[in-house]
Structure formats: structure tokens, C-alpha cells
Amino acid sequence: MIDATVLERHGVTPDEYHRIVGFLGREPNITELGIFSVMWSEHCSYKSSRVHLRTLPTEGPQVVQGPGENAGAVDIGNGLAAVFKIESHNHPSFIEPYQGAATGVGGIIRDIFTMGARPIGLLNSLRFGALDAPGTKRLLEGVVAGIAGYGNSIGIPTVGGEVAFDPCYAGNPLVNVFCIGIAKTSDIIKGVASGVGNPVYYVGAKTGRDGIHGATMASAEFDERSAEKRPAVQVGDPFMEKLLLEACLEVMQTDALIGIQDMGAAGLTCSTTEMGSRGGAGVEIDVSHVPQRETGMTPYEIMLSESQERMLLVVKKGCEAEVERIFEKWDLHAVRIGEVTADGMLRVKERGAVVAEIPNRALTDEAPVYRRPTERPASLETAQTLDLEALPIASAPDVATTNRVLLLILGSPSIASKRWIYRQYDHMVQTNTVVLPGMGAGVLRVKGTDAALAMSVDCNSRYCYLDPRLGAMHALAEAARNVACAGARPLGATNCLNFGNPEKPAIMWQFAQAVEGLGSACRALSIPITGGNVSLYNETDGKAIFPTPVVGVVGLLPHADRALGRRFVGPDDAIVLLGEGHGELGGSEYLATVHGIVKGTPPSLDLDKERALQTLIVGLADSRLVRSAHDCSDGGLAVALAECCFDARVGADVQIDGVRVSSRDTINDAGALFGESASRIVVSARASDVPAVLARATAAGVPARVIGNTGGGRLRIAIGGRTAVDLQVEEAERPWASAIADRFTQRVA
Amino acid sequence: MTFGVVVFPGSNCDHDAYHAATQVLGERAELVWHKDTSLHDADVVILPGGFAHGDYLRTGAMARFSPIMPAIKAFADRGGPVLGICNGFQILLESGLLPGAMLRNRELKYRCEHLYIRVEQTDTPFSRRAQAGQVLRIPIGHGEGNYYADADVLSRLESNRQVVFRYCSPSGQVDDAANPNGSVHNVAGICNQRRNVVGMMPHPERACERLLGGTDGLVILQSVVDAVAAGANPADVATTSSTASTSPTR
Numbered sequence: 001m002i003d004a005t006v007l008e009r010h011g012v013t014p015d016e017y018h019r020i021v022g023f024l025g026r027e028p029n030i031t032e033l034g035i036f037s038v039m040w041s042e043h044c045s046y047k048s049s050r051v052h053l054r055t056l057p058t059e060g061p062q063v064v065q066g067p068g069e070n071a072g073a074v075d076i077g078n079g080l081a082a083v084f085k086i087e088s089h090n091h092p093s094f095i096e097p098y099q100g101a102a103t104g105v106g107g108i109i110r111d112i113f114t115m116g117a118r119p120i121g122l123l124n125s126l127r128f129g130a131l132d133a134p135g136t137k138r139l140l141e142g143v144v145a146g147i148a149g150y151g152n153s154i155g156i157p158t159v160g161g162e163v164a165f166d167p168c169y170a171g172n173p174l175v176n177v178f179c180i181g182i183a184k185t186s187d188i189i190k191g192v193a194s195g196v197g198n199p200v201y202y203v204g205a206k207t208g209r210d211g212i213h214g215a216t217m218a219s220a221e222f223d224e225r226s227a228e229k230r231p232a233v234q235v236g237d238p239f240m241e242k243l244l245l246e247a248c249l250e251v252m253q254t255d256a257l258i259g260i261q262d263m264g265a266a267g268l269t270c271s272t273t274e275m276g277s278r279g280g281a282g283v284e285i286d287v288s289h290v291p292q293r294e295t296g297m298t299p300y301e302i303m304l305s306e307s308q309e310r311m312l313l314v315v316k317k318g319c320e321a322e323v324e325r326i327f328e329k330w331d332l333h334a335v336r337i338g339e340v341t342a343d344g345m346l347r348v349k350e351r352g353a354v355v356a357e358i359p360n361r362a363l364t365d366e367a368p369v370y371r372r373p374t375e376r377p378a379s380l381e382t383a384q385t386l387d388l389e390a391l392p393i394a395s396a397p398d399v400a401t402t403n404r405v406l407l408l409i410l411g412s413p414s415i416a417s418k419r420w421i422y423r424q425y426d427h428m429v430q431t432n433t434v435v436l437p438g439m440g441a442g443v444l445r446v447k448g449t450d451a452a453l454a455m456s457v458d459c460n461s462r463y464c465y466l467d468p469r470l471g472a473m474h475a476l477a478e479a480a481r482n483v484a485c486a487g488a489r490p491l492g493a494t495n496c497l498n499f500g501n502p503e504k505p506a507i508m509w510q511f512a513q514a515v516e517g518l519g520s521a522c523r524a525l526s527i528p529i530t531g532g533n534v535s536l537y538n539e540t541d542g543k544a545i546f547p548t549p550v551v552g553v554v555g556l557l558p559h560a561d562r563a564l565g566r567r568f569v570g571p572d573d574a575i576v577l578l579g580e581g582h583g584e585l586g587g588s589e590y591l592a593t594v595h596g597i598v599k600g601t602p603p604s605l606d607l608d609k610e611r612a613l614q615t616l617i618v619g620l621a622d623s624r625l626v627r628s629a630h631d632c633s634d635g636g637l638a639v640a641l642a643e644c645c646f647d648a649r650v651g652a653d654v655q656i657d658g659v660r661v662s663s664r665d666t667i668n669d670a671g672a673l674f675g676e677s678a679s680r681i682v683v684s685a686r687a688s689d690v691p692a693v694l695a696r697a698t699a700a701g702v703p704a705r706v707i708g709n710t711g712g713g714r715l716r717i718a719i720g721g722r723t724a725v726d727l728q729v730e731e732a733e734r735p736w737a738s739a740i741a742d743r744f745t746q747r748v749a
Numbered sequence: 750m751t752f753g754v755v756v757f758p759g760s761n762c763d764h765d766a767y768h769a770a771t772q773v774l775g776e777r778a779e780l781v782w783h784k785d786t787s788l789h790d791a792d793v794v795i796l797p798g799g800f801a802h803g804d805y806l807r808t809g810a811m812a813r814f815s816p817i818m819p820a821i822k823a824f825a826d827r828g829g830p831v832l833g834i835c836n837g838f839q840i841l842l843e844s845g846l847l848p849g850a851m852l853r854n855r856e857l858k859y860r861c862e863h864l865y866i867r868v869e870q871t872d873t874p875f876s877r878r879a880q881a882g883q884v885l886r887i888p889i890g891h892g893e894g895n896y897y898a899d900a901d902v903l904s905r906l907e908s909n910r911q912v913v914f915r916y917c918s919p920s921g922q923v924d925d926a927a928n929p930n931g932s933v934h935n936v937a938g939i940c941n942q943r944r945n946v947v948g949m950m951p952h953p954e955r956a957c958e959r960l961l962g963g964t965d966g967l968v969i970l971q972s973v974v975d976a977v978a979a980g981a982n983p984a985d986v987a988t989t990s991s992t993a994s995t996s997p998t999r
Binding site for chain 1: 758759761762764765768769772784798799800802803804805858859860861862888890892952954955957958959960961962
């Protein structure tokens, strides 16, 4: 019955099949093969990535929970912990954007409340093909509606994120969702099954045939037949999840619970085996007790279904009635489907007859681990070669042309305001949102304390394509810098590593390099990784996305009312640049938008300088010495300054130094204005506070200088005394504010 | 005094209203489960925002069958102050405590942002502390806030002065540019004829603390604290001041 075709359909290699037979001491039946195939899929087993992920730093005095549980957690004082994680839902979102994105939100929320934390915020990191390319608008609109539909309904604010556009994502958009919650540190609950004889409960939506082999789907490339995989995408029900959330949090207040896990990828299979494995126990269930939405479902289908909004609980014997009563209150039915055993086996029965029997170990700890071959792509040499002299622009700079270039960059969809998008997300529910979307990192106050949490997700995938190691370092540094700009000290990070097919040595090289870079940046900035997710096989028709290691960083502000945003606060403040620019244009937004090329090497990054800069800005915010802070990254200093003016109704008059990166002044000006040198922050301060700001910077070893003043209605930037940019703020704001919105409103009209 | 905040299973602004009442106003508040049949000793009832029963059918369409609803109707019939916010407003419409209906937003998208509303009437328990014509900056967050009533109902609403809040520009101009969802006559909130039941789409509980960007919502919640403290049946005040325009209803 199990032949080569069946194995191929399950994504199981002949070698792997041989190992399965070894573990069982016999041939598996089809149900067992299905269980192995999902647990050993890339998505669940991390078989290609594990050897690299092991090298990431995961420890620190603040870490309450590192990788390996449903989510990570860091101590935020007052006996509380911030529980957070990021996850991808790329493949489902490409096939069915609304439901794919919605269920991505649902999945990550379950990971957070499963830990005993009440979710308080969501972020997302989205990537699409060029906005004007066919199909992109439909995808973007669907994904945004799906995120909104789920998050708004369940009542968790979406407080920030990033959205970027690049042709490399045309056939493979990325939808990464981050969720954060708050738990009493002493009440954190884990996904363990222990205590022989303790009952195993199933709660939530009924099981249907949806999502069967979703995990396997996420472990293969796409081609023109991918639309046929639509039945493997699940449908979300945020109301059901809201009931589950409230009921589970209520059950967690009792002493009745041993462990709990959501049924996400690989559904019932993954939750039973992982809980058993963590608790060093076995789990025995009878699938005939599992509530079913359809008739005639086989054990194979029930075990592999990825129907949404389901939880698995291990309850203390004797507390059954208490647990059942709470779920009853929320109109949910908790059904006993089995119990914890001592023999370390996953045993699946159907009306009493054993239909699958597998050692838990074989499915989890003993799952295959590959050290796949890596090879630096030969094409990288060419990509890294950037000849600025060859850029087709005039030699003599003139203000009108430079103004136009700035307007062009401000209107590029990756840079432009995302208001049309975040306005669709309820970003204020729960009344904690201190810094609104579009104003910098998301900042949420922690009720019952003076503190707030700041959070940001970032990645510049052009950098990662040109140098995955350095690019990943930038991703962590930028996310942490954004959090620091809000005034918060970074505490921990979560990552979502989106890459192509790991079986290709060039992709695996990118992956290995990126993890190495990420690890070194985490160590240098003392920010441990507390969990995350890997999404491989992001390829369509053999074309991979840029390597995209998205990093989410969470930081703590002891005083919520000292949080900073990007906007200038009013006129007559001094504008201070912390850090130095060197005119680095490699991989820049300028090159991509103005010249249509992704070339060169990313800006250099000195992690010691970065650390000093971040410590400085956190101290300045805490001492209330600065009134706004904005990270200088995509689009360089000119874009950062413009963004400081936008929504503020105040202009800026700025003088900066020139840089020399080429023989032509136009290119040198571009370097000064649009170069993306790292470790820079634009702050504004009352004139009377400037001496203190500069003294602090000197003490911290961070270069700092007053580059101008706020005020008036114009954005004027002079380079070495010569005016380079001179625009009405309103004129500069127009393309930035309307680039995305206009493309959609025109469609409706 | 005690705020009774009704909790439907899909309510998601229940805790926000509770927080505003207890932590910001310093009053007592109780969460009232929708399966209860008594409001206990609530002096004012808040129907909070959210998606009461998932609202896959029509917003608020199922909530009117919740066991708590008869108690709320009786409370309102006695003249007790009731405020429906967002989904709470939708529920008041579906249960017939307020006239009219909600359509999807004109642009068919959920919309969350700070907006401006103008106080049109100050003789309701939720606006008595405001000045007539006062402009409040208060956030909205809804996909179905496009208030609709037919011409008859609308003219009755206007002649009875039942439109309490209208969307407006920052300077108080009521025009289409300031209308976020297509509501008729820029309606952001209305009251019943007795003036003790108010429904509004904007979220006053989200605008009660400086830390969150504004305190313009406080005037709405403080109004009802005053009304209850004044002891007078809020409906009495209303009847005397609006006698002239009172007309028979269906």
C-alpha cells in the first residue's frame, strides 16, 4: 500500500522511510505515515535549520522562557512577564490572502494565551511584489482585510509593523505576524503532559477536513498548480477564538491545569506528541471522541486536520467538573479524548482499536536533522559590485532635481505612509496604545504599573540579499534601535526566518550566514532570542525571495509617559543628529527607486557604536532631554527628516556636511541625503537642553551635532552651506501620504 | 455610583469601559454577564464595543436575544441612563431601544482613527456637562457605522432633537468631508425620545487619559456621573426642556 508515490505525496524521502521502519520495527500503516510526514516536515521539525538555530544566544537574566515552548517570555518587573513570538503564514496567504492572513493572526494569538498571558498587541511584517504589478493590490487588500478581520474582532490592537514591496515577492508574499501578551511570571503555563492517568481534553472548534497537510504544503515550493492547494488553507473564526481565549484564561486561574497547547500546524498530532515529549510521558487518545464537523472522517484525517481554534488540555484528575463548568459558561464543550500514559508512546485508537502507535521520541527529539550543504552564490560578486560613477545622472546638482528625487523616494510604496493600511486595524482597543502606528515603534502601557512596552519588527531584505550576514545584523540592530528610539531598553527578540529552498546550497548558505549574523548582533547588544519561526521553501517556479530574516524586538520603558515618537513636537527646537553618515548607498532605497538597481554592499555596522547609541537614546528619553527621536534608515537622513516633519505641521532648516563617495557632486549629495549609514538617530530638543544632550553624547562616545532647527513650513537641507533640498512640508508630504491610498481609492471610484 | 458594563461573549471594549469608570473616574463598576437576568445595583448601563456574538450575521443582531436584554429594557423604561458604544449602539438599534439601522461603512473598510464630533444636544445624561456646539476629539473603530434611517424617522429624529453627536471638522463644520462612514446627516450618536438611552459610534472610553492622546471622552462619562448624583430622573429634565418639539411616535 505504501509505495514510492505515496511517500512522495507525503514528502517523505526513502531514507526517512527507512528510519521510520527502524523506529517502529515494522512497516507503518497509512495513519502512522501521515503522522510521521507532518512531524518530520520542515515546518514542524526544523530539520534543515536546527543545527544553525542552536547557535543563537537564548539566555539572559531577564529571560523567563526561551525557545522550545509555545512562545518566549522576558521579565518586565512587578512580577510580570512579556510573552511574545512571531510566526509566518506565507504560503496560505498566497493561496487565499484573507483566510491565510486571518488564520496566521489566530495562530500566533493562541501561542500567546496558551502560555497564560493575555494578548495585548499585534504587529505584522508584510512583503509583496511591486505594488503596481498585476495581482499585488488584490493580495495586499486581502491580507490586510484578513488581519483586520481577525484582530479587530478578537479585540487585540494591531499597533505597528512594516510593509515593503519588491519584485522578488511577486510569487511569494510574506505575512509574518507578531503577538505580545502579559502574564504573571508565576502563572506561566507550559505545554506539557504529565501525571499518568490525567485526562486529556479537547476544546474549541470541531475538526473538519480543512488544512490537512498544511505543514507539508509549507514545506515545498510553489508552482502554477498551487491554487489547487486551496483546500489546505484553513478558515478562521475569531469569535470562537475569543471564547477560547477567555475560557482558557479563566481555567488557568484555577489549579486544575497541568498543561495546554494549541492545535496549530499538524493539529492534534503535533499537540499530543509535543506535550507528551516535553513531559516525558505518553499520550493515548481515541479519535472517535474528537468532535467532528464532517461525517466519515478517518483517523488519518482527524490526526492531520489543521482546523483552527482548537486547544488540547491536560487536566488534573479530579478537577474535570471544574474545567468543564468554565468552558460551559463560554458555550464551549470540553471533551475528554484520552489520558496521559507512562510508556512514552503516542497511541491513537478508534473506538478502542489501536490505529497508530509511535514512540513520541521518534516524532520529536529523534526527528531527522540535516546539515545541508552550503555554497556562496557565484552571482553575489556581481551584485555586490556597485559603480557609482556609472549612474546616469548629471554632474552638477540643482535644487529642483534633488527635490524631485526626494519626492520620488517619499512616494515609493515601501517608504510611503501606511495609514491606509493601519487605519483598517483597530489599534486602540484595550486602551493601552501610547504611540500610535506610523509614529515609530508600537508602545503599549502596562495597566497597573507605570511602565510601557515598546515593540518593533524590522528587516531590510535588500541588505540580506547583498550580504545575508550583515543584513541580518542590521535587522536586529534596526528593530532594537526603533525600540530604543521610543525610549525603551530592548529586552529580547523573536525571529521569523523567511528563505527559499534549503535543499539548494546557495539558499542554505544565505540561511547559515543570516543566523550567524543575527547571533553575533544579539550577543553584542545583549538581546537574547526567545523564540521564533522558520519559513523555508519560499519559492515559486524555482525563484526564491530575498533572504528575509524578520526580527521583532521588545523593550521596556519604566515610565510610559516618557515614550517618544518620530514627529517634531513644535517650532524652535534644536535638531540633533546622533551618529555619523558616510554616504553609504549600497542596497539603498535611492538606488532601487531612482535607478532601479539592487547593488553594492550594505552599510557597515559597528555593533559597539550601535550599543552606545541605543544606551544613549534610552537615557536621553528617560531624562526627558529630547522631545522626539527617529531612526535614520531606509531612504537616509533626508527621508528621516521629512518624516519628522510629517503629521507635525512644522518644518525644519538643516545644515549637514557633504560626503565624498564619487567624483560627481550629484552622487555625493545623494550619499549625504539618501545614504543609509547605520547607527544614526534624529532627535529634537529644547534649545536649553542641547548642552546636556551633547554632553551625554560625548560621555557615551557617540558623535552628535546640532544640524538645525524646527520651525516654519518648509523642509530645507543645505549641504556644506549650499541648499540641496527646499520644499514646502505639505508638498513633500503629499506623495508620502497618498502613494498607497490613491492606488486603492482610484479602484473603487 | 455604579456602572454596569454588560459583557457579551464577543465584547472586547468591556474592560476598557470598566477601566475608565473605575481607574479614571474613580467610580464603582460591575461586569454584568449577558446570561444574567439582573443588572443588580447598576445606576448606569454601558453596552460596550466589540463583536457581541461574533456578528457574522448582522452586528448586534443576536445580542438582542441575550438573557440580560429584558432587564436592560426595563431599566431604560424606568428612565435609567443607558449608553451603547459602537457595537453597543448597534445592539440598541437591533433591540429597538433606538430607531434606525447600521450599514457597512461607505468605503467598505473598517476604520480606526481619531475624529471630531460636535455635541448637538446637552439635555441627555451623557452630554449634560458639555457645551452645545462643543467639538470633541474622540476615536472611532468600526466597519459598520454608517447610520441609516428612512426619511420619516430621520425627520422625527431631527425635530425631536435626538441627534446628540455629529461628525465634524476640527473647527466644528459638519460636512461630508468630515463624515467617516457615510452616516445620514453625519450622525455619530443619537438618543431615544425620552433622552435617557444614547448610542454612539465613537469610543469615549478611549479618550479619557492624556497618556493615550486625549481626554475629550471624559465629558461624556462625567456627565452621567453628574446625572446620577443629581438624583433626578434624567428623563424628567429632558421632558421639560423639549416639550415644545415632542410629537407623538408610532
